[in-house]
Amino acid sequence: MALKKISFRDSVERMFTHAASLMELSPGLEQKIRVCNSTYTVRFGVRLRGQIHTFTGYRSVHSEHMEPVKGGIRYSLDVNQDEVEALAALMTYKCALVEVPFGGSKGGLRIDPRAWNEDELERITRRFTYELSRRNLISPSQNVPAPDMGTGEREMAWMADAYKRLHPDDINAKACVTGKPRTAGGIDGRVEATGRGVQFALREFFRHDDVMKRAGLSGTLAGKRVVVQGLGNVGYHAAQFLSAEDRALITCVIERDGVIRNPLGINIDALRGHIRATGGVKGFVGGDFSEDGLRALEDECDILVPAAIESVIDEDNAARINCKLIIEAANGPVTADADAILREKGIVIIPDMYANAGGVTVSYFEWVKNLSQISLGRLERRYEEARARMLVEELERLSADTGLNWTLSRGFKEAFLTGADELELVRSGLDDTMRESFKKMKEVWMNNPKVDDMRTAAYVVAIRRISNVYNSLGL
Numbered sequence: 001m002a003l004k005k006i007s008f009r010d011s012v013e014r015m016f017t018h019a020a021s022l023m024e025l026s027p028g029l030e031q032k033i034r035v036c037n038s039t040y041t042v043r044f045g046v047r048l049r050g051q052i053h054t055f056t057g058y059r060s061v062h063s064e065h066m067e068p069v070k071g072g073i074r075y076s077l078d079v080n081q082d083e084v085e086a087l088a089a090l091m092t093y094k095c096a097l098v099e100v101p102f103g104g105s106k107g108g109l110r111i112d113p114r115a116w117n118e119d120e121l122e123r124i125t126r127r128f129t130y131e132l133s134r135r136n137l138i139s140p141s142q143n144v145p146a147p148d149m150g151t152g153e154r155e156m157a158w159m160a161d162a163y164k165r166l167h168p169d170d171i172n173a174k175a176c177v178t179g180k181p182r183t184a185g186g187i188d189g190r191v192e193a194t195g196r197g198v199q200f201a202l203r204e205f206f207r208h209d210d211v212m213k214r215a216g217l218s219g220t221l222a223g224k225r226v227v228v229q230g231l232g233n234v235g236y237h238a239a240q241f242l243s244a245e246d247r248a249l250i251t252c253v254i255e256r257d258g259v260i261r262n263p264l265g266i267n268i269d270a271l272r273g274h275i276r277a278t279g280g281v282k283g284f285v286g287g288d289f290s291e292d293g294l295r296a297l298e299d300e301c302d303i304l305v306p307a308a309i310e311s312v313i314d315e316d317n318a319a320r321i322n323c324k325l326i327i328e329a330a331n332g333p334v335t336a337d338a339d340a341i342l343r344e345k346g347i348v349i350i351p352d353m354y355a356n357a358g359g360v361t362v363s364y365f366e367w368v369k370n371l372s373q374i375s376l377g378r379l380e381r382r383y384e385e386a387r388a389r390m391l392v393e394e395l396e397r398l399s400a401d402t403g404l405n406w407t408l409s410r411g412f413k414e415a416f417l418t419g420a421d422e423l424e425l426v427r428s429g430l431d432d433t434m435r436e437s438f439k440k441m442k443e444v445w446m447n448n449p450k451v452d453d454m455r456t457a458a459y460v461v462a463i464r465r466i467s468n469v470y471n472s473l474g475l
């Protein structure tokens with residue numbers, strides 16, 4: 001008889017329990033941190049195409065040790081309570097690890113977004129928002145959703161507008177969701193943020209010889225062979241930045257309908273265009289197509305980037321995974337059983353909790369921007385430019401007066417004289433977050449003999465921070 005596979009939530013709990021067992025937490029605190037505080041299930045009807053359709057949605061709040069709680073809203077037919085609770089728990093640990101002052105939450109609607117047109121999706125989303133708002137499960141001060149699989153800027157704009165109509169006197173209404181379009185109070189760089197964070201995480205990894213050595217890697221990202229699963233928001237941006245800016249070779253892209261391989265590197269923008277036009281990777285001329293996408297996870301490569309759904313690497317295929325490093329761009333792509341097998345094989349895993357934290361980090365910046373009602377850099381940008389100009393002019397004057405006749409290169413001068421705009425500030429804040437969090441994880445990983453992988457290290461850092469909050473609250 002086949003053994004029952006471990007569920008996503010059990011995987012998260014097992015990883016948490018392992019890390020907590022290495023720590024000395026006060027009695028009962030481990031259980032308090034582990035449990036999901038509440039999960040709300042809603043069923044609501046919307047009249048569409050001449051009949052009432054009933055939809056099921058969830059919003060789970062894992063931990064309110066900090067408020068608001070934060071976490072994406074997923075639209076998928078696979079959404080279920082177990083999944084939403086696992087994702088909410090991960091949000092708690094993720095926020096603690098990257099030091100954004102939120103508790104963890106997650107939501108989902110059981111729906112195939114491709115089965116409905118834009119008007120229909122808008123009506124469904126507005127109704128879902130109403131149901132969440134009635135229970136304070138969307139609110140700038142208590143619970144702030146964001147995009148996740150199957151949702152994006154468009155859905156966030158509908159949710160923000162629906163919330164504003166219900167709370168016209170709330171001056172902070174815009175901050176009720178993040179991931180909005182710029183015109184609806186969003187922030188530059190949010191759409192790319194999770195993929196950008198994956199890139200920054202890999203760049204930081206490649207700055208540390210000792211951790212690279214553990215994965216059997218050396219050198220830089222240039223020329224490294226990368227396999228990506230899922231060319232959606234996260235996967236596309238990660239693949240695009242890694243290939244265009246770090247000269248990594250994306251040798252394989254796995255999508256729902258199959259896989260495209262090209263050992264010389266796939267043109268990611270062209271493939272994205274093809275997917276948009278045809279709905280899949282089949283027929284793309286820039287590589288070889290095969291229908292067996294799952295098998296391509298086992299292709300030989302340096303870095304494997306699962307960026308689609310959870311539990312794609314489990315005890316069935318883990319032994320055949322043939323890479324040196326896995327960066328979990330998706331949430332929960334590796335089950336707890338697979339994790340043990342991969343570690344045994346010497347494969348290093350950069351855990352989801354850290355790897356895809358770019359999204360929540362930039363969401364935090366957006367939330368702060370909404371509350372302060374001013375875009376980042378608006379006050380200081382021109383002031384910075386004026387001071388830079390003073391310095392350049394003084395250097396040029398000194399150079400002329402002393403007869404040295406130095407000239408600053410045009411490129412340098414232009415870059416130096418331009419104050420940082422919102423996008424640059426967001427990228428700077430994200431880069432800083434990814435670097436600092438990596439160092440904290442690494443410190444625990446390298447210095448604690450009981451911690452033998454980066455995931456456990458990430459949990460230890462997160463649990464320690466959450467327990468400090470609970471201890472100071474006096475629970």
Ligand code: NAD
Pocket residue numbers: 147148149150151194229230231232233234235254255256293307308309310329330331332356357359360
């Ligand atoms: P998305 O819907 O934009 O993209 C998902 C992509 O994966 C799509 O292109 C889809 O076709 C593909 N896909 C789905 N099932 C697949 C399968 N079985 N095999 C191959 N490809 C498949 O979603 P996203 O926002 O990019 O999210 C992807 C993952 O990243 C999820 O696990 C999500 O929780 C996580 N994540 C997203 C964000 C964010 O800001 N969007 C933040 C943190 C974590």
